[in-house]
Amino acid sequence: MSDPLRIVVVGNGMVGQKLLEELAERRPSGLDITVLCEEPRPAYDRVQLSSFFSGKTAEDLSLVPPGFFERDGLVLRLNAKAVAIDRSLKQVTTSTGETLPYDKLVLATGSYPFVPPVPGRERPDCFVYRTIEDLEAMTEAGGRSKVGVVVGGGLLGLEAAKALKDMGLETHVVEFAPRLMAVQVDDGGGRVLRQKIEALGVTVHTQKNTVEIVDGEARRHAMRFADDSVLETDMIVFSAGIRPRDELARASELGVGPRGGIVIDNHCRTLDDDIYAIGECALWDGKIYGLVAPGYEMARVCAAHIAAAVPQEDADEPPQFTGADMSTKLKLMGVDVASLGDAHAATPGARVCVYTDERKQVYKKLVVSEDGKYVLGGVLIGDAEAYGTLLQMMLNRMELPPEPEFLILPSGDGAARPALGVDALPDAAQICSCNNVSKATICAAVRDGAHSIGKLKTATKAGTSCGGCVPLTTQLMKAEMKRCGLSVNNHLCEHFPYSRQELYHLIRVGRIETFDELITRHGRGRGCDICKPAAASIFASCWNEFVLKKDKAALQDSNDYFLANIQKDGTYSIVPRIAGGEITPEKLIVLGEVAKKHRLYTKITGGQRIDLFGAQVHQLPLIWKELVDAGFESGHAYGKALRTVKSCVGSTWCRYGMLDSVSMALAIENRYKGLRAPHKIKSAVSGCTRECAEAQSKDFGVIATEKGWNLYVCGNGGMKPRHAELLAGDLDDETLIRYIDRFLMFYIRTADRLQRTSVWRDNLEGGLDYLKDVVVHDKLGIGAELEAEMAQVVGSYACEWKKAIESPEVLRRFRSFVNSDAPDSNVVFVDERNQIRPATPEEKARFKGVPVIAESA
Amino acid sequence: MDGSNMDGPSTDTGWTDVCAVDDIWPNTGVCALVEGCQVAVFRLVDDGQEQLFAIDNGDPFSDANVLSRGLVGNLGERLVVASPIYKQHFDLATGECVEDPGVSLRTWRVRVADGRVLIAA
Known part of the structure; x- marks a missing residue:
């Protein structure tokens, strides 16, 4: 085998990381890659950088899967900057003085923020908006500032303005051009955008040319403009555009454009055949692409070309970079903004259609070709719903309907908006531009069984980056399922032609309280192990x-029927409630004594409780009688219900604790104990951001801050870990509980059967913003209703085990045999580490009829 | 006590009286010991119509004696019980596993006399 190809990659940003992924996929061996990264951490999602301010951590933003850099033939050097290239010797010199030889060199150096050469720009508390370190410094300064200014009213500038606003600062945006987002938006759109941004409390100053920054009188700085006006502020963020990082290429005469950027060909090669440039540092056909999707496309092209140097059997002609579409859609400070293709109607003969509603603050512009047949571009402010349709029509050169203006006009009575028939899209149509997923790929995944948007995301990666294509992807999924003759339904089972959500509604509105009534009125047949427990759960959630x-009783599956968790040998485990993980020594001793007396295997659970294993059906009431007498309640470990609310010791004991997390955990657990839901619910409360209770891995988690409680939702550990997202911050006790009430009841109303909050959230159209609208802003106007429904459940709580042991009728069911008091002779335990465990089949055969540990009386 | 030494009426040799009909809650099952074997006995009620079924209690997929604790219902025309361990369905009338027809459980004869449930091999 030949020597591996030595590759040096300079830069580990988003595009550099995509290159590594592509190379790893194409050539798992045969490459020897060294990556130089000048930042202290590997690639992270710069597109989502602003979410750092809403609670995402550097770790959340990371784009590097765990273990990615642990493979052979791949070395990452952090804090290592390339300082020189010697093209004749083919080696790179690093800031640490090392020299690295290469066969192929890839420059993925990205860009740097442009700071206008204004005197005073070096003053303290002046920032740029590019790296996590920049944001950390801004956060620090924000804490001791009252007023903040962003210089630059482009896309990134408005994101920075939102960050300042969220920090509670009086926020200003200063823009040199006559309008905001001058590149993407025209005058009409800029006006509406400005009104919307100002309505959010940000002051916008356009046509302002900063001439100097000096000491302020009331604030730290005073910015003086060319028109002699002055603005005082405590901190300044420069976001006045980006410039390519091409200094290495300049020094080694690789060819750069007149305004910067490393010149590349269609294979992303510079004028040196062994050196490539990709992403924001590259100049293709005189253009620099400042968006991530074209950068990713360059990474794919470059990886394919490098891989072709290590021949394998799949020797396809490597693809070429042929330019990229610069259309974007985003939400800026809650305002939908989209720009497509030729937004300024610069194409000769282009015709323009504009719709403005200043009352609703909506602006839409459609640019069509001279013959009126094709979309050339557009601008959408305030309502970007038409984006997906217009984009696909433009990219695929689909012929427009005769009256294209209806594509942007509001759909009044009787005038249905012509929707894009997804059938009309060609197979090659790129649906997700972030991850280059075509219609054909999505349809193939649907045919392979991805029948929910969550599964489709996992299978294809479509919609997993910016999420803009999720509505279109959903439409495609439904169309393809229909085409395959798959009924696009989420019917619970053959007995009910309804989804769980619909069934919930029928039960609540119809005040249905029994399964017989439910199936007579809305179903058919006798029911099954799917619909019966689902109905039982809804009855419990409602009544x-x-x-x-x-x-x-006949509706409950075995766990709920015997109020315990069935194990592989048919015995049960018992988990009494230990709210918040707090337990007195006396009660701890009781647990020990009960376990010892009944010879139960004893283990501490992940939720700060104690699980007692190995009880047979007939033992359960005996054991529970002793537990109830000692003051224990059911822990509902057997139910699709609230399980535990884990806690750290909080401010009572901990040096770092901000608030009393144990008291809050107790309050939450006692409030929601016994609440039946579509699936189990776990929670935790941490007393500070050190997060010892791991609240961000829970269905809902609470973290104390200096200003109150932060509420995180829809996290999950387990099979598919998902970090919880911040739903609301700095809450007082009462508001926190109100939001949790609403969140839980909304989940109970709308989730599918056995759908955890994390999957529910992934499938929720509108995502986190929608959830915030419902829970925090009460956009649906159901807040009070949800709270009342929760109040009813909370008010009617009773311990199920206490009721069970008080009812002779119920107790009679806890027998292994209806006609004998004998134990099940097939349950056999052996000793291991001084406790019992179920015997293996071999052990059972050996001990047949001679139980190793006799049944206790 | 154990099924082979049962008291109570038996109208025929080979029949074991296991319990009263009312000892089995509608649409649930119980386990009875019959001649040393564990038998799952189910009482299905639909529109006032009563039906009793008896099959082996042992779940061949988990080797645990649990089928009497499964949920009953119908899949199409078949009346079934779902194993509480791995959720396979068994036909109450034939003992056949719906998901894996190669696997079949023994069925037992069952009848009611004077409000008592009688089981025979």
Whole structure:
């Protein structure tokens, strides 16, 4: 085998990282790659950088899967900057004085923020908006500032303005051009955008040319403009555009454009055949692409070309970079903004259609070709719903309907908006531009069984970066399922032609309280192991009656029927509630004594409770009688219900604790204990941001801050870990509980059967913003209703085990045999580490009929 | 006590009286010991119509004696019980596993006399 190809990659930003992924996929061996990264951490999502201010950590933003850099033939050097290239010797010199030889060199150096040469720009508390370190410094300064100014009213500038606003600062945006987002938006759009941004409390100053920054009188700085006006501020963020990082290429005469950028060909090669440039530092056909999607495309092209140097059997002709579409859609400070293609109608003969509603603050512009047949571009402010349709029509050169203006006009009565028939899209149509996913790929994944948007995201990566294509992807999924003859339904099972959400609604609105009534009125047949527990769970969520009432008992699966967790050998485990993980020594001793007396295997759970294993059906009431007498309640470990609320010791004991996390955990656990839901619910409360209770891995988690409680939702550990997202911050106790009430009840109303909050959230159209609208802003106007429904459940709580052991009728069911008091002879335990464990089949065969540990009386 | 030494009426040799019909809550099952074997006995009620079924209690997929604790219902025309361990369905009338027809459980004869449930091999 030949020597591996030595590759040096300069830069580990988003595009540099994409290159590594592409190379790893194409050539898992045969490459020897060294990556130089001048930042102290590997690649992170710069597109989502602003979410750092809403609670995302550097770790959340990371784009590097765990273990990625641990593979052979790949070395990452952090804090290592390339300082020189010697093209004749083919080696790179680093800031640490090392020289690295290469066969192929890739420059993915990105760009740097442009700071206008204004005197005073070097003053303290003047920032740029590019790296996590920049944001950390801004956060620090924000804490001791009252007023903040962003210089630059482009896309990034408005994001920075939102960050300042969120820090509670009086915020100004200063723009040199006559309008905001001058590149993407025209005058009309800029006006509406400005009104919307100002309505959010940000002051916009256009046509302002800063001439100097000096000491302020009331604030730290005074900015003086060319028109002699002055603005005083405590901190300044420069966001006045980007410039390519091409200094290495300049020094080694690789060819740069007149206004910067490393000149590349269609294979992303510079004029040196062994040196490539990709991303924001590259200049293709005189253009620099400051968006991530074209950068990713360059990474794919470059990786394919390098891989072709290590021949394998799949020797396809490597693809070429042929330019990229610069259309974008984003939400800026909650305002939808989209720009497509030729937004300024610069194409000769282009015709323009404009719709403005200043009352609703909506601006839409459609640019069509001279013959009126094709979309050339457009601008959408305030309502960007048409973006997906217009983009696909433009990119695929699809012929427009005869009256294209209806594409942007509001759909009044009777005038249905012509929707894009997804069938009309060609197979090659790129649906997700961030991850280059075509219609054909999405349809193939649907045919392979991805029948929910969550599964489709996992299978294809479509919609996993910016999320802009999710509505179109969903439309495609439904169309393809229909085409395959798959009924596009989420019917619970053959007995009910309804989704769980619909069934919930029918039960609540119709005040249905029994399964017989439900199936007579809305279903058919006798029910099954799918719909019966689902109905039982909804009855409990709505009416909260004793789950073992005679007409409910037959609906419960084994765990709920015996109020314990069935194990592989048919025995059960018992988990009493230990709210917040707090337990007195006396109660701890009781647990030990009960476990010892009944010979139960004892283990501490991940949720700060104690699990007792190995009880047979007939033992359960005996054990629970002793536990109830000692003051224990059911822990509902057997139910699709609230499980535990884990906590750290909080401010009571901990040096770092901000608030009393144990008291809050107790309050939450006692409030929601017994709450039945579509699936189990876990929670935790941490007393400070050190997060010892791991609240961000829970269905809902609470973290104390200096200003109150932060509420995180829809996290998950387990099979598919998902970090919880910040729903609301700095809450007082009462507001926190109100939001949790609403969040839980909304989940209970709308989730599918056995759908955890994390999957529910991934499938929720509108995502986190929608959830905030419902829970925090009460956009649906159901807040009070959800709270009342929760109040009913909370008010009717009763310990199920206490009720069970008080009912002779229920107790009679806890027998291994209806006609004998004998134990099940097939349950055999052996000793291991001084406790019992179930015997293996071999051990059972050996001990047949001679139980190693005899049944306790 | 154990099924082979049962008291209570038996109208025929080979029939074991296991319990009263009312000892089995509608649409649930119980486990009875019959001649040393564990038998899952189910009482299905639909529109006032009563039906009793008896099959082995042992779940061949988990080797645990649990089928009497499964949920009953119908899949199409078949009346079934779902194993609480790995959720396979078994036909109550034939004992056949719906998901894996190669696997079949023994069925037992069952009848009611004077409000008592009688089981025979």
